[in-house]
Amino acid sequence: MRADRLISILLLLKKRGKVTTKELAQELEVTQRTIHRDMEALISAGIPIFSERGKGGGWSIMDNWQNRLSWLKNEEVQSLFIPSSNNLLADLGFNEISEKAREKLYSSVPYQHKEEAIKLWERVYIDTSTWKDRTEHQAFITDIKRALFNEKKLKIIYEKYNGKSDERIIEPLGLVSKGDKWYLVALKKGEYRNYRVSRIKSVIMLDEEFTYPSYFNLQSYWKKSKKEFVNNLPRYIVQVKVLSSIIPRLKFTGKFVEVIEVGNNDIDQWLPVTLSFHSEEEAVEYIFGFGNKMKVANPVHLKDTLIIMAKDVIDMYKE
Template sequence: MAMRGDRLLSIVLLLQSYGRMSAKTLAEQLEVSERTIHRDMEALSRAGIPVYAERGKNGGWRLMEDYQTKLTGLKEQEIRSLFISPSLQLLEDLGLARSSREARHKLIASLPPLYREQAKEVWSRIHIDTGTWRNQKEKIAAFAVLQKAIWRENKLKIIYERADGNTSVRIVCPLGLAAKGRVWYLVASHGESVRNYRASRIRSAEPLDETFTRPDDFNLAQYWEASMKSFIDNLPTYEVRGLAAPAIVPRLMFTGRFVKAVEKEAPGEDGWIPVTFSFDTEREAKEYVLGFGDQLKVTEPPELRKALIKAAEAAVDFFRREYE
């Protein structure tokens, strides 16, 4: 069905470009039989596309005069991609939720009848939700200021809170906003480098009268992909090997935010299943393993085994003092 839909749109675009074409020429262009072209013309006519045949030696298929497709060159899959529901949460953050809905309605109205209903169907079949189950939205005090500065290319004086709680004052050139999940980042140049600033940590932002020249070769999407890859490649890794009780293996497959990878092997003769985890730090590994009690054994590294014993003994001593 998708292939035929693309072919029908191609026929309309060919007739629009060349005016009149014979069934033979159309068949050669689209690599189908002339019989298929005649069936396609019937389908186009039923869909409301004004095609008609001219008889005679120089005859062929034509579109009614002045008829123009309104989405020139778009294939069926391409049209569908335009109607995938965007993230409502991110559109709301940007103040564009209502505008997005109105734009999609206008886009549907501009489609040929052949694709209008199919485009509407995309809304009812695919929905993207970037919110979390608890949906704790980060408060961004200066979000509107950031957006205006990006469009107007104004330099910004920001007070930024680092991860350690300390703040600093910086003059930056805002290049764009990027969302990772529901978390927004300001991408801005500072000196000779381009950096990412978590928008919720920008305590204040003051636009300056001074503007800047945006680099012609800066591509936000390409920069962000490279930045994320560099961040991931440079994350510390702490690998842990162990044995898991069969009952908890399904839970291990749905790892938490600290675990980057989980691999499992065939069960041993005793039924325990060898597993491999990759964490950022020893502390994260220790807290994760302790959460499974006697259902998860650590075999490597040996220093983690010692840290687990020490942490478990400290927990037992604490509970005895508090509850006995």
């Protein structure tokens, strides 16, 4: 998406001659800080862009510069044509715009790169959705994006894991797509918070502005936040024995269990396997689902828990 924006900036400069940072930010629906970063990237790439300060100033591009992409290598041109997720672009309201921008971009690609670029465009498809239709509600992304780009505070109603909701005043810093889910990174009373967009029940953009932290980098923050989240997840280790017939099923485990080790057959044809869960409850439910094809070795007390669960199921069906 940044490639589309950079091309749009070049086209606007060529068309209008001189454009201010504020005008570009409003036109492309990004912050002025983002425009400054984009200009630095274009200048670093050798594009003859210069700025004039003061009244009547703005960004300009040399009149004799041709906006053909001859300064890019073949691999760099191809990277601009890597397809984006249609679902995510649609969420952001950029689906049709992105398609048109890419068509304009293709018209500027040097002849020797056109064939490889169009092959990549036509023969690679990015699908970030799940196999089933999406059930996540993303109704407020447009409102969040508007506040984000205008650096306005948001008043939101947010649903917590326990189903209860509360009101919060936040300073939006960025939207992150992970899989088919959206997350809003924001400051709340000076502390970073990650909010799942589908659990935001109400959004009101306030008139009050905030100063976007100059030191904040969304990509770096998210990578660090994700790593900390994974490292802090609880680990509940269980040693089991399984019949060899279910080993293929174990390799397609869910997101709450990890197969750490598979041992060799013992004398009675059972395979020792070490599993990792987030909690004891998840371990019990997972093992119970395999019936008589999986049995607990350690911790021993899980055997009693499984026996109680099995008796409860039998009693339920006797009623």
